[in-house]
Amino acid sequence: MVVKKGNGIQLKGELNVPGDKSISHRSIIFGSLANGTTRVRGLLESQDCLNTVNAFQLMGVNIQKEHDKDTYLIEGVGVNGLKEPKKLINCGNSGTTMRLLTGLLASLDFYSVLYGDESLSNRPMKRVIEPLQEMGANIWCRNKQLAPISIKGKVLKGINYSLPVASAQVKSALLLAGLNVEEEIKIIQPKQSRNHTEIMLKKFGVNLVDDVNTISLPGGKKNLHAQNIVIPGDISSASFFIAAALLIPNSEIKIKNVGINDTRSGIIDVINKMGGTIEFDHIRNAEYEKVADLTIKYQNLKSTVIEGDLIPRLIDELPIVALIASQAEGTTIIRNAAELRVKESDRIKTIVQELGKLGADIEELPDGMVISGPCNLKGGVNVSSHGDHRIAMTLRIANLISSEDVVIDDLECIKTSFPEFNQILSSIIQY
Numbered sequence: 001m002v003v004k005k006g007n008g009i010q011l012k013g014e015l016n017v018p019g020d021k022s023i024s025h026r027s028i029i030f031g032s033l034a035n036g037t038t039r040v041r042g043l044l045e046s047q048d049c050l051n052t053v054n055a056f057q058l059m060g061v062n063i064q065k066e067h068d069k070d071t072y073l074i075e076g077v078g079v080n081g082l083k084e085p086k087k088l089i090n091c092g093n094s095g096t097t098m099r100l101l102t103g104l105l106a107s108l109d110f111y112s113v114l115y116g117d118e119s120l121s122n123r124p125m126k127r128v129i130e131p132l133q134e135m136g137a138n139i140w141c142r143n144k145q146l147a148p149i150s151i152k153g154k155v156l157k158g159i160n161y162s163l164p165v166a167s168a169q170v171k172s173a174l175l176l177a178g179l180n181v182e183e184e185i186k187i188i189q190p191k192q193s194r195n196h197t198e199i200m201l202k203k204f205g206v207n208l209v210d211d212v213n214t215i216s217l218p219g220g221k222k223n224l225h226a227q228n229i230v231i232p233g234d235i236s237s238a239s240f241f242i243a244a245a246l247l248i249p250n251s252e253i254k255i256k257n258v259g260i261n262d263t264r265s266g267i268i269d270v271i272n273k274m275g276g277t278i279e280f281d282h283i284r285n286a287e288y289e290k291v292a293d294l295t296i297k298y299q300n301l302k303s304t305v306i307e308g309d310l311i312p313r314l315i316d317e318l319p320i321v322a323l324i325a326s327q328a329e330g331t332t333i334i335r336n337a338a339e340l341r342v343k344e345s346d347r348i349k350t351i352v353q354e355l356g357k358l359g360a361d362i363e364e365l366p367d368g369m370v371i372s373g374p375c376n377l378k379g380g381v382n383v384s385s386h387g388d389h390r391i392a393m394t395l396r397i398a399n400l401i402s403s404e405d406v407v408i409d410d411l412e413c414i415k416t417s418f419p420e421f422n423q424i425l426s427s428i429i430q431y
């Protein structure tokens with residue numbers, strides 16, 4: 001039995017994680033499309049979400065932070081009130097910004113161009129472009145599948161579409177296009193993916209039928225009514241601290257106000273399957289999204305199998321789950337997760353490569369990985385985040401449990417989703 005290391009440190013205390021990234025993007029989008037002023041508390045001010053804010057400002061929406069307060073005010077212009085942007089829209093590193101906007105802009109009567117950084121320029125866009133073209137959209141892009149994307153919006157037809165992959169971004173793109181369509185939009189998903197768009201559309205007063213794997217948006221122009229939104233803490237950001245507390249001896253932390261929507265809480269199920277316990281307090285419903293305070297203590301874990309319906313419920317957490325598995329007793333298998341290959345990096349390849357350099361027993365599968373533990377992470381090497389925020393944060397936690405220091409090439413990319421990551425981590429480390 002290998003002894004897990006915390007290098008003499010432990011994690012203690014209470015913390016809050018910043019607002020949920022998926023819900024933040026959607027608040028900006030629906031707030032901009034509503035009639036009236038939407039107030040958003042706890043918006044995630046990460047680079048990805050700021051790119052969405054900039055996009056709507058370019059299309060004439062007044063979005064401002066209230067002086068000295070944690071609240072953004074969005075003066076909605078109505079579904080047809082956006083103006084043609086005079087500049088190209090920079091989506092940066094954000095797949096959510098690019099895919100959701102492609103859907104929305106396909107049905108609005110003006111010309112626009114979306115582009116992104118090198119990583120985003122290599123991520124698949126055919127998955128949104130193809131069904132939108134089936135609805136009649138005018139969209140052009142590089143090699144018929146990659147950004148930059150040019151759109152000349154027009155009146156679209158309805159669609160009855162079975163998604164080939166369980167993607168919340170594709171589902172949301174079609175629903176956004178559907179806000180301006182006279183016919184029904186019906187989407188059948190192979191597995192349940194995050195449902196924040198469905199929840200928020202209903203909150204803004206749109207009549208939508210959402211029956212687990214079938215979503216129907218009736219035809220006709222929609223009117224969205226401005227709302228007050230309070231954004232829960234992001235469980236994907238929390239997962240790095242959850243992992244650190246589970247793996248570092250004598251740790252005990254409480255993460256307050258975390259969103260635990262069932263379509264996002266797969267990591268909790270996995271920890272339970274590994275024999276671990278996370279305590280939930282003060283479970284409540286904030287604007288249709290479930291929220292709780294989570295207490296996590298150091299504990300011994302065993303291996304498990306992660307597959308099937310669980311995968312979309314923890315897709316962004318799989319890099320940090322791989323690190324947890326490297327410290328659990330036995331062989332953990334992750335499969336049905338080929339989607340990891342088309343994120344900010346090929347996350348199967350990058351996590352296997354980088355945790356492997358630290359000494360983890362980890363192998364690649366075409367659609368996942370096999371990890372045996374517990375293993376002593378030796379560290380003492382240079383590793384790369386590959387410019388991917390979730391790989392960077394996983395390696396930062398791996399550094400805490402490695403015998404020798406790990407040098408990570410690029411930590412700047414963390415600002416994509418979690419600019420306060422280092423500061424919050426430092427605040428709970430005790431020596």
Ligand SMILES: O=C(O)C1=C[C@@H](OP(=O)(O)O)[C@@H](O)[C@H](O)C1
Binds near residue numbers: 166315
């Ligand atoms: O809709 C969203 O907000 C997201 C959906 C997921 O992507 P896919 O839709 O590609 O599965 C996820 O990985 C991404 O971080 C955010």
Ligand SMILES: C=C(OP(=O)(O)O)C(=O)O
Binds near residue numbers: 093097390
């Ligand atoms: C995949 C992610 O985001 P996006 O697709 O929006 O770039 C992520 O945040 O891990």
